[in-house]
Amino acid sequence: GEDVEQSLFLSVREGDSSVINCTYTDSSSTYLYWYKQEPGAGLQLLTYIFSNMDMKQDQRLTVLLNKKDKHLSLRIADTQTGDSAIYFCAETAVETGGSYIPTFGRGTSLIVHP
Amino acid sequence: DSGVTQTPKHLITATGQRVTLRCSPRSGDLSVYWYQQSLDQGLQFLIQYYNGEERAKGNILERFSAQQFPDLHSELNLSSLELGDSALYFCASSVGVGGYTYEQYFGPGTRLTVT
DSSP: OOOEEEOSEEEEETTSOEEEEEEEOOTTOOEEEEEEEOTTSOEEEEEEEETTOSEEEETTEEEEEETTTTEEEEEESSOOGGGOEEEEEEEEOBOTTSOBOOEEOOOEEEEEEO | OOSOEEEOSEEEEOTTOOEEEEEEOOTTOOEEEEEEEETTTEEEEEEEEETTEEEEEOSOOTTEEEEEOTTSOEEEEEOSOOGGGOEEEEEEEESSSSGGGGOOEEOOOEEEEEO
């Protein structure tokens, strides 16, 4: 079955760049996502990338996709203390009936030090 | 604020009991998804409804059931509760089921504690 792997923790200094990595196994993945979860809150969709793209940039966020290696990364430029949260990588392929049901990684806890 | 609401926010109950979690999707969204988040299993998809009908099923136990009502709100029913059912239960909604409607918006979750 599908599997999405992420490292559990990342610690960075405020102002530095953060890079969160993710690997997935399903070669039929169509969409890949990054979600952010702050304490006590639900998941918030940060950005996504289609499987036929290599890169997507959205303000401070850059997503890189290496489809050959099934590797996805999220780079946060100029990381701020407000970026401290858990970041989830997720992938979807079209399920039976046309539904897109994401498979989530375990999440990477990003800790930003002042 | 995602526009998805869930009630209650917290629920504490005893083993063997039955509870109902409620979700109201974003205005205009026809699709509702339920997820369970626990420390040992991570975020697991349970079930999806689209416009009142079950659309996709994930790792949902037979003791759990869900439905989506004509006004599009959804309820997740958990029965014969066990200690291992303690988790955060999230509801998410999306406009549809495929294509451009892949974006899911998550509610704040219901934290269930079974004692």
